[in-house]
Every structure is written in structure tokens, then in C-alpha cells.
Amino acid sequence: MFTDLYQKLIEKKEKLSLVGLGYVGMPIAVAFAKKIDVIGFDLNEKKIELYKNGVDPTKEVGNDAIRNTAVEFTADETKLREAKFHIVAVPTPVNVDHTPDLTPVEGASRILGRNLTKGSVVVFESTVYPGVTEDVCVPILEAESGMKCGVDFKIGYSPERINPGDKVHRLETIKKIVSGMDEETLECVAKVYELVVDAGVHRAESIKVAEAAKVIENSQRDINIAFMNELSIIFNKMGIDTKSVLEAAGTKWNFLPFYPGLVGGHCIGVDPYYLTYKAEMLGYHSQIILAGRRINDDMGKYVAENVVKHLIAAEKPVRGANVAILGFTFKEDCPDTRNTKVIDIYNELKEYGITPVIADPVADAEEAQRLYGIRFVGTEEIHGMDAVVIAVAHEQFRTFTEAGIAAMFGEGQKVLLDLKGMLDRKIYEAAGYAYWRL
Numbered sequence: 001m002f003t004d005l006y007q008k009l010i011e012k013k014e015k016l017s018l019v020g021l022g023y024v025g026m027p028i029a030v031a032f033a034k035k036i037d038v039i040g041f042d043l044n045e046k047k048i049e050l051y052k053n054g055v056d057p058t059k060e061v062g063n064d065a066i067r068n069t070a071v072e073f074t075a076d077e078t079k080l081r082e083a084k085f086h087i088v089a090v091p092t093p094v095n096v097d098h099t100p101d102l103t104p105v106e107g108a109s110r111i112l113g114r115n116l117t118k119g120s121v122v123v124f125e126s127t128v129y130p131g132v133t134e135d136v137c138v139p140i141l142e143a144e145s146g147m148k149c150g151v152d153f154k155i156g157y158s159p160e161r162i163n164p165g166d167k168v169h170r171l172e173t174i175k176k177i178v179s180g181m182d183e184e185t186l187e188c189v190a191k192v193y194e195l196v197v198d199a200g201v202h203r204a205e206s207i208k209v210a211e212a213a214k215v216i217e218n219s220q221r222d223i224n225i226a227f228m229n230e231l232s233i234i235f236n237k238m239g240i241d242t243k244s245v246l247e248a249a250g251t252k253w254n255f256l257p258f259y260p261g262l263v264g265g266h267c268i269g270v271d272p273y274y275l276t277y278k279a280e281m282l283g284y285h286s287q288i289i290l291a292g293r294r295i296n297d298d299m300g301k302y303v304a305e306n307v308v309k310h311l312i313a314a315e316k317p318v319r320g321a322n323v324a325i326l327g328f329t330f331k332e333d334c335p336d337t338r339n340t341k342v343i344d345i346y347n348e349l350k351e352y353g354i355t356p357v358i359a360d361p362v363a364d365a366e367e368a369q370r371l372y373g374i375r376f377v378g379t380e381e382i383h384g385m386d387a388v389v390i391a392v393a394h395e396q397f398r399t400f401t402e403a404g405i406a407a408m409f410g411e412g413q414k415v416l417l418d419l420k421g422m423l424d425r426k427i428y429e430a431a432g433y434a435y436w437r438l
Contacts, residue, residue, distance in 0.1 A: 039080065156207065322386045327392025
């Protein structure tokens with residue numbers, strides 16, 4: 001029943017479904033549709049209409065690819081009954097108290113469960129702590145379908161490695177971890193993914209190993225960035241430029257190229273909490289991982305404090321100061337504003353009586369309005385500022401000239417915070433700016 005599923009997929013006798021068509025799911029659906037029949041399902045009817053009209057709101061593959069893809073986009077969950085190989089790629093956020101929010105993956109499991117047919121293979125891509133696939137998702141699938149896992153359907157896990165906005169490291173070029181509940185499932189999952197992943201697959205020895213590998217990938221990055229952020233705080237107190245220090249240290253062959261910055265998004269700032277949550281359940285309180293999280297979660301507040309300190313040093317009143325923030329997304333050249341840490345800068349400045357204006361030509365403006373109640377202005381509308389914070393390293397911001405930035409300011413000393421160090425520090429300091437960066 002399961003051994004010939006791969007063959008039936010490539011012969012187009014069976015279909016593959018993708019549950020969740022966001023930054024992760026949609027590129028996977030488009031890639032598979034070049035080789036096999038694909039049903040792309042998402043609850044968001046508005047998003048489905050955009051895809052049907054050839055619009056890519058994520059900007060991950062582009063409008064042309066969406067227009068030309070053979071993916072059958074649908075918000076009708078019963079269409080999932082036509083597929084036998086299912087990939088679940090829904091977000092796994094955290095709650096306000098940093099505990100895992102499994103609501104999306106549980107909801108997707110319920111939808112899929114009630115539309116599951118015998119002989120199906122279900123692969124989860126959502127980032128979870130070890131055990132979720134087998135201990136949380138499988139019982140839901142069984143309850144909703146009335147079928148038995150291992151007999152009527154099989155499960156696997158293949159953690160997503162999509163890097164939003166990255167045009168080099170794509171689904172096809174990043175080695176894919178695959179796992180299955182048994183050897184038969186593992187081989188089927190591996191062969192299906194090999195259809196689209198040119199870089200090949202790594203067969204993990206169990207589902208839990210694959211789940212754990214995913215959470216530590218991003219935890220490692222989080223800890224390294226936290227170290228850089230801590231160094232930035234220390235070096236700023238010493239009056240040393242952190243970027244210059246890292247450039248000097250980077251000349252050693254084994255020095256790792258990490259940089260300070262705001263850590264938002266759905267992976268690096270979230271996944272470590274999944275690991276520490278599971279560790280707490282087992283009676284172990286994380287030390288290094290949570291220390292890194294605390295540092296990174298406080299960086300927005302730290303930036304805001306430095307805006308205020310520089311305004312005072314420039315002899316400008318803090319309350320009611322005119323401040324602009326350039327960039328609002330969680331990372332450069334990506335429209336996604338969910339879990340952005342720029343909002344922390346905004347909220348902290350409001351505590352000081354400052355309501356910043358925000359410009360972001362890349363961000364999803366409708367999403368920012370819905371999630372944060374924030375309306376963007378155009379960069380050309382920014383004038384008379386006391387301080388400007390360049391928060392996100394969008395490619396469009398790299399074209400700014402000193403004259404263009406100067407036009408954003410009003411009277412008095414220009415306070416410029418270039419968080420990612422995009423600009424030439426010496427030029428701005430020579431022009432009399434109070435220039436600061438992480």
C-alpha cells in the first residue's frame with residue numbers, strides 16, 4: 001500500500017497536498033508541481049485568491065512563478081481527499097509567556113485527519129520540540145480519521161529550512177533532513193523530496209532526531225547572535241566600534257561570522273523556546289539557551305534607550321521628539337512583519353513620550369496595520385526629524401546618500417542610529433552626525 005506511493009506520484013496516479021501556503025509551504029508546492037500533481041490548501045481564502053490570480057504576497061517565488069505553476073490552489077479542505085502524500089507546513093509560534101503555541105499544527109492535523117484516506121503518508125515540516133509529531137499530531141490524526149497510524153497511514157517529519165528573502169539558499173539548494181516512522185516510510189519520504197531537492201537528503205534515524213535537529217539549528221544561531229549583541233553592549237560602553245572589532249577578529253580562519261542585531265521572525269527567536277519548554281517538562285532548566293534569549297529579546301529596549309541618550313546628548317527634548325524608524329520587517333528584503341522586534345523599539349520609545357513615524361517600502365502594510373495598528377509613511381515624507389533609526393538593512397536603503405539622509409532631519413545635531421552598520425561611519429561623523437550602531 002505504501003511501497004508504490006512514490007511511483008504513483010511520479011506517474012501522476014496520486015497527488016501530493018501542501019497544507020499551509022505561507023513562506024514555507026508555497027515554495028514547496030510550486031517546486032513539487034514541476035514534477036507531480038499538487039493540491040495547495042490554505043484556510044485563508046483571500047490568500048488563495050491572490051495565488052489564483054498569479055500574485056505572490058510572500059515574494060518568495062515571484063508572480064511569474066505563481067502565474068505559471070500547476071498547483072491547484074484551494075481553501076476547500078475536502079480537496080485533500082484527492083491526495084495521498086501530505087505535507088503540513090503551518091507556523092508554530094510561541095505564546096506571550098514563551099510557551100509553544102501548537103494551535104496551528106493541531107488545527108492542521110484536525111483538518112487533515114477528517115480528510116485522510118487509507119494508504120496516505122503525512123509529513124510534518126513545522127518546527128516543533130521532539131515528540132510533538134508522534135505524541136500530539138498522530139493522536140489527532142487517528143481520532144479525526146478513525147484510522148490507525150502505522151496500519152492505515154504512515155507519518156514522517158522533514159523540518160523546513162526555508163530562509164525568507166534569501167535568493168541563494170533555496171529549497172532546491174539546501175540539504176533536506178527527512179525521517180519516517182519506519183524504514184518503508186523513510187524511503188518513500190526521501191525519494192519524494194529528492195524529486196525537488198537538488199542538494200539531496202539526510203536520512204535521520206528517527207522522527208525525534210529530525211525534530212531535535214531543527215530546533216538546535218536555530219538555537220545555535222540565536223546563541224551566537226546573543227553573544228554578538230552582548231559584545232556590542234560591552235564595546236559601546238568602552239567606546240569601541242563593534243563592527244571594526246568583528247572585521248579584525250574575522251581575519252582568523254575559524255572565527256564565526258555572526259553580527260549583532262534584532263532577532264525576530266518565526267525561527268531564530270522562537271525555536272529555542274520549544275527546546276527549553278521540553279527540557280523544563282523533563283526537569284532541566286536551560287541556562288545558556290535562555291540566557292541568549294533574554295539578551296536578544298531585550299535588544300529593542302536597548303536600542304530605544306540609546307535613541308533617548310543621544311537625543312539628550314544632542315540637547316534635544318525627549319518628550320515629543322520627532323523620530324523616524326526605517327524598516328519594520330523581521331529581516332531585510334522580506335515583507336513579513338510577524339514577530340518583528342522593531343515593534344519593541346517603537347513601544348519603548350512611546351514610553352518616553354515619543355511616537356515614531358515608520359517607513360518600510362518592502363513590508364506588508366496591511367499586515368502591519370492589522371497586527372500592530374501601525375500605518376507606514378513613505379521615506380520621501382520624512383522631514384524635520386530629531387533622530388532617524390535605520391532598523392532593517394533593506395536593499396532599497398543601501399541607495400541612500402548622505403544628502404538624502406540629511407534631508408530627513410530638522411534643526412540641530414542629527415542623531416542617526418544605523419543598527420546594521422550599513423553606512424560608512426566616518427562620512428557621517430565627519431558631517432557632524434551623532435552616529436551610533438550596534
